[in-house]
Amino acid sequence: MNNWPEGWSDDNRGSRYGRGSGSAQPESARVMRQVRRGPAPSPGQGAYGGAPQYAGGVPQQPSYVDGGYAEPSSGYDSGYNTGQVYGSAGGRGPGGPGGGVYEPRPAPNWRRRIKVTTLILVTVLVVTSVATYFWADSKLNRDVDLSKVIERPEAGEGTNYLIVGSDSRAGLSAEDRKRLRTGSAEGKRTDSMMILHTGSNGPTLISLPRDSNVTIPQFQGSESGKVRPAMGANKLNAAYSIDGPTLLVRTVEFNTGLHIDHYVEIGFGGFANIVDAVGGVEMDIPQDIKDTKSGADLKKGKQTLNGEQALAFVRTRYALAGSDLDRTKNQQKFLSALANQVATPSTVLNPFKLYPTMGAGLDSLVVDKDMGLLDLASMFWAMKGVSGGEGKSMNMPIAGNSANGNLQWDNAKVKTLVQQLKNDEPVTVSSG
Numbered sequence: 001m002n003n004w005p006e007g008w009s010d011d012n013r014g015s016r017y018g019r020g021s022g023s024a025q026p027e028s029a030r031v032m033r034q035v036r037r038g039p040a041p042s043p044g045q046g047a048y049g050g051a052p053q054y055a056g057g058v059p060q061q062p063s064y065v066d067g068g069y070a071e072p073s074s075g076y077d078s079g080y081n082t083g084q085v086y087g088s089a090g091g092r093g094p095g096g097p098g099g100g101v102y103e104p105r106p107a108p109n110w111r112r113r114i115k116v117t118t119l120i121l122v123t124v125l126v127v128t129s130v131a132t133y134f135w136a137d138s139k140l141n142r143d144v145d146l147s148k149v150i151e152r153p154e155a156g157e158g159t160n161y162l163i164v165g166s167d168s169r170a171g172l173s174a175e176d177r178k179r180l181r182t183g184s185a186e187g188k189r190t191d192s193m194m195i196l197h198t199g200s201n202g203p204t205l206i207s208l209p210r211d212s213n214v215t216i217p218q219f220q221g222s223e224s225g226k227v228r229p230a231m232g233a234n235k236l237n238a239a240y241s242i243d244g245p246t247l248l249v250r251t252v253e254f255n256t257g258l259h260i261d262h263y264v265e266i267g268f269g270g271f272a273n274i275v276d277a278v279g280g281v282e283m284d285i286p287q288d289i290k291d292t293k294s295g296a297d298l299k300k301g302k303q304t305l306n307g308e309q310a311l312a313f314v315r316t317r318y319a320l321a322g323s324d325l326d327r328t329k330n331q332q333k334f335l336s337a338l339a340n341q342v343a344t345p346s347t348v349l350n351p352f353k354l355y356p357t358m359g360a361g362l363d364s365l366v367v368d369k370d371m372g373l374l375d376l377a378s379m380f381w382a383m384k385g386v387s388g389g390e391g392k393s394m395n396m397p398i399a400g401n402s403a404n405g406n407l408q409w410d411n412a413k414v415k416t417l418v419q420q421l422k423n424d425e426p427v428t429v430s431s432g
Helices: 110-139 174-180 236-256 268-277 307-315 324-342 351-364 373-387 411-422
Strands: 063-065 068-070 141-144 159-166 190-198 204-207 213-216 232-235 262-266 281-285 289-291 296-298 301-305 365-368 392-395 398-401 407-409
Touching (some): 110 351, 159 236, 159 373, 190 236, 190 307, 190 324, 190 373, 204 324, 204 373, 213 236, 232 236, 236 262, 262 268, 262 373, 268 307, 268 324, 281 307, 289 307, 296 307, 301 307, 307 324, 324 373, 324 392, 407 411
Parallel strands (some): 159 262, 204 392
Antiparallel strands (some): 063 068, 190 204, 213 232, 262 365, 281 301
């Protein structure tokens, strides 16, 4: 049985022109099959979201006729020509909630985001600060026990620091000693000594010339614990060389009547390392200085000194007309400038500079057992104030030379000065 529509049967082709025909006559025009669509199904019938109505459960097939396409009255329709979008009922799009309009994404909660970000930053800052504090605190060398100092004067108002620069070569290699011109002497001696008083009337920095003529009193040995007899008149720096920091504190307190609250010491190598860690310190050199013993070779004027140059500058003695007194003034100026450099935002807020500076400084410092980081910070801040003109710097008042050639203090002025410091009063005493 042939199911082809009429006009397509092999038997009916005849001699007409067309496929498989040898005739030269063209085939007459035929009516093209047309696809006729029935009415659009109701929602849910012709789309995948609903069940189409099939006769007998099987979709009815269209019939082809020469006159066009006859579509069953209740056949399958894809819904394509109606604009229907495939999808299940109830989903986003046509047929779902909102009539096919997508709901906009909710706006971000910026206030909440800012709060969360701020909380995270504060937490990181607190954790970092606490960790830095304990790290720095652990690096302090608390080797000086001031409880071994006997017969101490009563403490006054404010805080008094005894700041000592020693000629210690500890930790320096042979090459470092040659470069820094420190020599190779064993042991250590005081190269500079200062009293820094902090209080309500601004800081006061007082240099104690190492050749000062003082009395070394009875003292308790730092190692033996035994009481040693007084040694009489001597140079101030002899006290340190005899029994170290505790005898030096004992001698200063005995000769001034001023209570020393904290002790801070730094050696040659540590001093140079701190200067290099902060990137050098700018100084206004008062005159050309050339000293073969300290290694100083500096021209007059403003310049930035590195660690080696700075150490040579503060140690220079013989190239200055005023000898030790002028040297102590230069030491005060430089230490104040160094403290000012350390306390600048470019150092404090820059971790790449702050941590090396703290590491170099804290490793090099020797302090008393009761010294804390806050005490050390207060000391540096006070020295910064001296360089900024908020305080006063001076030498211990000198009356002249003693019988043995050492510098003799002006006892009357020293008594007034100490009384003003103990009462935390403005200092009116001058060095001359």
